[in-house]
Amino acid sequence: MGPVTAGLLQLLALIGALALVHIPLGTYMARVYSSKRHLRVEKWIYEGIGADPDTGMRWPAYLRGVLAFSLAGVLFLYALQRLQGVLPGSLGFASIDPDQAFNTAVSFVTNTNWQSYYGEQAMGHVVQTAGLAVQNFVSAAVGMAVAVALVRGFARSRTGELGNFWADLVRGVVRVLVPLAAVGAVVLVACGVIQNFSGIHEVGQFTGGTQEWNGGAVASQEAIKELGTNGGGYFNANSAHPFENPTPFSNLFEIFLILLIPFSVTRTFGLMVGSVKQGYAILATMATIWLGFVALMMWTEFSHHGPAYELANGAMEGKEVRFGIGGSSIFAVSTTLTSTGAVDSFHSSFTGLGGGITMLGMMLGEIAPGGVGSGLYGMLIMAVIAVFVAGLMVGRTPEYLGKKIGTREIKLAALYILVTPALVLVFTAVAMALPTPANSMTNSGAHGFSEVLYAYASASNNNGSAFAGLNADTQWFNTTLGIVMLLGRFVPMAFVLALAGSLAEQRPVPVTAGTLRTEKPLFTGLLVGAILIITGLTYFPALALGPLAEGLAA
Amino acid sequence: MNNSVTNTARLLGAGLRALLVLTLVTGVVHPLIVTGIAQGLFSGKANGSEITSEGRVAGSTLIGQSYNLPLKEGEETPAADLKWFQGRPQNGLGTNSVNTQYEIILSGATNRSGDNGELIQWMKDARSAVVEDNSTADHKVKPGDVPADAVTSSGSGLDPDISPAYAEIQVHRVAEKNGLPVTEVRKLVDAHTEGRTLGFIGEPRVNVLELNIALKELAAKN
Numbered sequence: 001m002g003p004v005t006a007g008l009l010q011l012l013a014l015i016g017a018l019a020l021v022h023i024p025l026g027t028y029m030a031r032v033y034s035s036k037r038h039l040r041v042e043k044w045i046y047e048g049i050g051a052d053p054d055t056g057m058r059w060p061a062y063l064r065g066v067l068a069f070s071l072a073g074v075l076f077l078y079a080l081q082r083l084q085g086v087l088p089g090s091l092g093f094a095s096i097d098p099d100q101a102f103n104t105a106v107s108f109v110t111n112t113n114w115q116s117y118y119g120e121q122a123m124g125h126v127v128q129t130a131g132l133a134v135q136n137f138v139s140a141a142v143g144m145a146v147a148v149a150l151v152r153g154f155a156r157s158r159t160g161e162l163g164n165f166w167a168d169l170v171r172g173v174v175r176v177l178v179p180l181a182a183v184g185a186v187v188l189v190a191c192g193v194i195q196n197f198s199g200i201h202e203v204g205q206f207t208g209g210t211q212e213w214n215g216g217a218v219a220s221q222e223a224i225k226e227l228g229t230n231g232g233g234y235f236n237a238n239s240a241h242p243f244e245n246p247t248p249f250s251n252l253f254e255i256f257l258i259l260l261i262p263f264s265v266t267r268t269f270g271l272m273v274g275s276v277k278q279g280y281a282i283l284a285t286m287a288t289i290w291l292g293f294v295a296l297m298m299w300t301e302f303s304h305h306g307p308a309y310e311l312a313n314g315a316m317e318g319k320e321v322r323f324g325i326g327g328s329s330i331f332a333v334s335t336t337l338t339s340t341g342a343v344d345s346f347h348s349s350f351t352g353l354g355g356g357i358t359m360l361g362m363m364l365g366e367i368a369p370g371g372v373g374s375g376l377y378g379m380l381i382m383a384v385i386a387v388f389v390a391g392l393m394v395g396r397t398p399e400y401l402g403k404k405i406g407t408r409e410i411k412l413a414a415l416y417i418l419v420t421p422a423l424v425l426v427f428t429a430v431a432m433a434l435p436t437p438a439n440s441m442t443n444s445g446a447h448g449f450s451e452v453l454y455a456y457a458s459a460s461n462n463n464g465s466a467f468a469g470l471n472a473d474t475q476w477f478n479t480t481l482g483i484v485m486l487l488g489r490f491v492p493m494a495f496v497l498a499l500a501g502s503l504a505e506q507r508p509v510p511v512t513a514g515t516l517r518t519e520k521p522l523f524t525g526l527l528v529g530a531i532l533i534i535t536g537l538t539y540f541p542a543l544a545l546g547p548l549a550e551g552l553a554a
Numbered sequence: 555m556n557n558s559v560t561n562t563a564r565l566l567g568a569g570l571r572a573l574l575v576l577t578l579v580t581g582v583v584h585p586l587i588v589t590g591i592a593q594g595l596f597s598g599k600a601n602g603s604e605i606t607s608e609g610r611v612a613g614s615t616l617i618g619q620s621y622n623l624p625l626k627e628g629e630e631t632p633a634a635d636l637k638w639f640q641g642r643p644q645n646g647l648g649t650n651s652v653n654t655q656y657e658i659i660l661s662g663a664t665n666r667s668g669d670n671g672e673l674i675q676w677m678k679d680a681r682s683a684v685v686e687d688n689s690t691a692d693h694k695v696k697p698g699d700v701p702a703d704a705v706t707s708s709g710s711g712l713d714p715d716i717s718p719a720y721a722e723i724q725v726h727r728v729a730e731k732n733g734l735p736v737t738e739v740r741k742l743v744d745a746h747t748e749g750r751t752l753g754f755i756g757e758p759r760v761n762v763l764e765l766n767i768a769l770k771e772l773a774a775k776n
Contacts, residue, residue: 009754027563041579048575049568068569076573120660130581138573166572173576178584185588186595192616195592195600204611205619206766207635213602220588224580237661240709242616243602248756313678314702318663321642321703321715328709345709346663355667403619406611465707469665488559492688550669 007298010252014330017256018263025260026267026279032175033168034272043129052425053114053170054136056161057545062149065165066142070109070490073135076092077105078108080131081123081206087348090124091200091214103478108135109491111143111371113232113341113464114455114481115224116473120214125197128134132232133221136182140228140261141172143373146147146493147265150377151272153500154401157507160499176229176261184223185390191253192246195219209524215549217219218243226257229371230463231341239344240320255334262338262369263287265376273401277519282379284524289368289531290337293357297329300353305551309351318346330352339371341464348443348451348467354449359454362461363539365420366529371462383518384413384499386405386530390516400518402508409499416495421538423460428453428542442469446553450546457479460488515539607767615761618644618714636687637731639724641716641762643680645707661710680705684723693726715759718747732773742768751757 001009038053046053057065071472078101080087085095096104100116107114108131117123123132145168152162168537189195198215205211211394222244225231235241245251263283302325304315319328336358347358361368367378384400388410391398398405405413431437431452441448450468451501452511458465459481466472472481517523592600603615613619621638625631634640645664666673681697684704688695701719721743729739746765749758 001750003757006750006754006757012565013754045572045575045579047755049572051568051572065569068565069572070569072566072569072573076570076577096557118660118662130577133585134577134581137584138576166568169572172574173580178580181583182588186591189588189592189596189600192603194602196602197588197589198601201600203613206607206763207619207621207638211613211619213618215602217589219592219600235710236662237663237710237712240663241661242614242710242712242714246603246616247750252755255695280738308666308668308670308673308677309702311674311681312702313700313707314667314706316702317668317673317706318709319706320708320713321717322713322756322757325734343709346665348665348667349663349673351668376732417771440727442613442665443667443670445669447669467665468663469667535753550667553669 001326003326004298004302007324007329010326011294011330014256014259018259021260022264022267025264027271029176029265029268030271032171033268040423042170042174045174046166048479049166053167055164056159057164058160059149062147062162066132066146066493066497067490069138069165069169073109073138073220074105077108077131077135078102079497080127081105084124084127087124087126089126090337093122093124096122098502099415099475099478100473103482105483106485107464108132108187108230108232109139110462110485111139111228111230111339112229112459112462112485114459114466114472114485115232115464116478118236119233119453121296125216128221128234129217133217133224136221136224136228136230136232136473137173137177138169140177140224140230140372141169143371144261145169145174145373145494146267147373147376148272149382150496151269152443153503156504157275159506160501160505161169162497162504177224181220181224181227184227185219187253188219188222188250191250192242193219193222193250195462199434217251222254222255223340226254226340227260227372229262229338231335233268233342239342240346248322248327249329251327254342254344255331258334258338258340258342259369261372262375264441265373266369275468275519278401280384281519281524282376284521285527285531286367286369286375286379286529288524289364290333292338293333293361293368294330297333297354298326300351300357301325301329302540304351305353306351315351315354318349319326320345327447332358332540333361335465336365336463337366337368337370339366339374339464340464341458343465346468347454347465348469352547352551352553355450356543356551358465359450359457359547360535360539360543362457362463363424365536366461366463367531373463381413381416381496381499382531383527384409384528385534386419386523387516387518390526390529396514399509399515402511403503403506408502410487410500412495412499412530416492417534419491419495423488424456427456427460427480427484427543431456431476434476437474440471440474440477442471446546446549450550453482453542453546456484459484462489478530568632592747605763605767612767615764616714618642618712621766634687636727637764639721639728639762641711642703643676643705643707644711644713645676659668661712662708663709663711677705688723690730695723697703702748713734714761714763716741716762718758718760721747721760721765728769732769734773734776738772739769742772744749
């Protein structure tokens, strides 16, 4: 069997596993977010918070909860890193500098997990386990909460209430993420991922001499890193590191974890709005784009154009033997089309077009299937836009899931999709125009430009992967990328919640012969087209200067 | 005004308390339980899959090593010890930080693009070295036979594996240096070639450390 066939079979196995699991998990999550009962441990947590989980919140209150919780997260994580030098269990690592601590704190709270530090040389047990890994759980739960609030906006009528933020947050953590992550972590340990609290110690080597190792609670962080579409590696090499991703099976399993919740939540959505078919239409849209990108990526990486790869007879630079080109391609697409940003191979050394595909994946807004929660709400915003475009074509007031898309709704949706492109393009232009930021580039020419464009695309879409040739540990990049991550996470969330509030107040419009059937394949086609055209038009000039120029020159 | 300040403070307090409680759940209880299960059920793996050779720890089966001669005076990097099978080039370690030669397991890739002049030069150098090192009196390696993994750096810089093709290229050299028959060494490589998991997951690979440990045992017997 050739590597291409093996790659395609891995893809099929992955699709089969997701198809099997998304039904029970999607149904379970719908029950979690609709249930009236509280578990005992949840009651303790609500008591600790001092919040009543049964109070309905209107959208401003819900948003205030999101912001207060996230601000607390940034402050706590910043303080933890700044104090690392005096905390026990820090392996002797010093405190992190202010600009890097700010960047890292924001990065993990916004579910981005951009990393300008070397994990194994900077972060001790306490910061990794009680700081960074905690945000892997809670930032994912915040994303899911906001998505569920938007779904309730569609599902409810004549009320402004979107649910209770604290209840949604806690349930996401306690009932969904922790159980799945615990099972995932044990599977990973069985593959060879390490899980210990040993300090830095010497281990003998074959030809004599020793190697210095640091231990860590890697498996428990690795599982939620993928499951919560976070992506921040325990080690610098992220999921390429054998202690994070030791075998071909663990590689496929990690891709499965990345895609698990983003795809399953479409069923949760369908059940909550009362039509599983609507969920399938969204799922089909996500799957079409994801599959198309994987196919393109496999094609360009296996055909390996580019001077270096033609010389080497294969695009293996930055890739591990055990994963090969197939496994690395599936991982790269899955991590950039969700908001994960974990890498099992280094995107900067992909072929020119392969690097462009990872970048375009993020630029689509990470909606196919997207981050945990953020993928669903991003996709629903695109659905609103698509419905609006269709409405313009036939001259009818657009409606989606029985709700009218009026002036206010379309304004909010349009503002949502303008935020990230504005951040990416403005900050890339400024960084390229200023004299110093360009010094951070490893490669020159088109690829050097791609490194900077990739960094801002990754930060504003809360992805976190990098064309890691860029030396991002400078005051300029630490600070501006931090600001971009914050704006790219919370400004769109505010528009989503405002939209949810306005939808929830409406009374439903009855379905008539003139209603656009959004559960049919025709709508899926329209939606895929709208996504590709909007992103394409926004980013084409920038992509032409970077990866396209490199790919066409090869 | 006063009222809104109080409200903001109350809200922030709730946010902070929520964070602390959830830190306890996800940052203390969860990792401790997972560690308990991991150490109980898979303690070898949870502690780094260490492997022994001649009664002492020789590293981890998961982490690549260098198989070099001791550093001679005037050399910047030690020469490869051609008695042993060699792993992939690991340029990422040298360029990403101060660490070289696996003294600590700092991981990283070169991040060079496919049109990067330095990367192209590294590959050319690596390929001529592979051809030269592995050609013996009665076996000449052709440049076209050198597989991609022999001239490229991995993503982690710690790749423990090489492709079966790269192992095969090294068989004649290793046999000669150890005074072993070629067929014996090839048999050893075949025994240490792991196919795709379940026949389709990943790529076939040879673990260099395990192979070298077995080689050492074989050489000692003869």
